[in-house]
Amino acid sequence: xxxSIAPTRLKRDLNDANLKxxxxxxxxxxxxxxxxxxxxxxxxLLYATRAAVPLCMAAMSSDLNxxxxxxxxxxxxxxxxxMPAQVVGGFLSDKYGGEVILGFAAVGWxxxxxxxxxxxxxxxxxxxxxxxxxxxxxxxxxxQG
Numbered sequence: 001x002x003x004s005i006a007p008t009r010l011k012r013d014l015n016d017a018n019l020k021x022x023x024x025x026x027x028x029x030x031x032x033x034x035x036x037x038x039x040x041x042x043x044x045l046l047y048a049t050r051a052a053v054p055l056c057m058a059a060m061s062s063d064l065n066x067x068x069x070x071x072x073x074x075x076x077x078x079x080x081x082x083m084p085a086q087v088v089g090g091f092l093s094d095k096y097g098g099e100v101i102l103g104f105a106a107v108g109w110x111x112x113x114x115x116x117x118x119x120x121x122x123x124x125x126x127x128x129x130x131x132x133x134x135x136x137x138x139x140x141x142x143x144q145g
Contacts, residue, residue, distance in 0.1 A: 042106060046144060049113040050078070053137060060120055064129060074133050081138035085145020108143035112136050 027035070053060075054075060061071050093101045119132045127135070 077137040078141040081141025082145045105143040
């Protein structure tokens with residue numbers, strides 16, 4: 001028993017004889033323009049948050065007395081979270097919808113990126129600022145995957 005679940009707004013009848021290569025768009029103009037603008041803004045914010053820490057790495061390294069090995073660990077910790085998130089994000093998007101998952105992920109990565117200056121300044125409980133940066137960058141990768 002197999003069933004195919006597709007969003008109704010994107011579903012077309014492939015057996016329709018009137019379907020041509022230049023068929024009407026699937027979404028009305030106002031919705032299509034809204035989604036294109038939202039995806040563009042989301043992509044810009046995604047890459048801005050992804051590039052924020054590498055741009056600030058030299059200043060953070062000197063302030064926190066990091067060596068090159070620690071710099072590399074902080075930089076690569078983003079991808080430690082990014083890799084498994086591909087599978088998890090795909091599963092959750094199938095289950096709950098891409099719009100919902102992307103919205104929660106955007107809030108998560110924005111919060112983590114905005115908290116970087118505070119994370120690097122204050123140790124919390126048993127975590128040193130370096131460990132907190134590693135965890136924050138890994139969680140940022142998880143939310144962007």
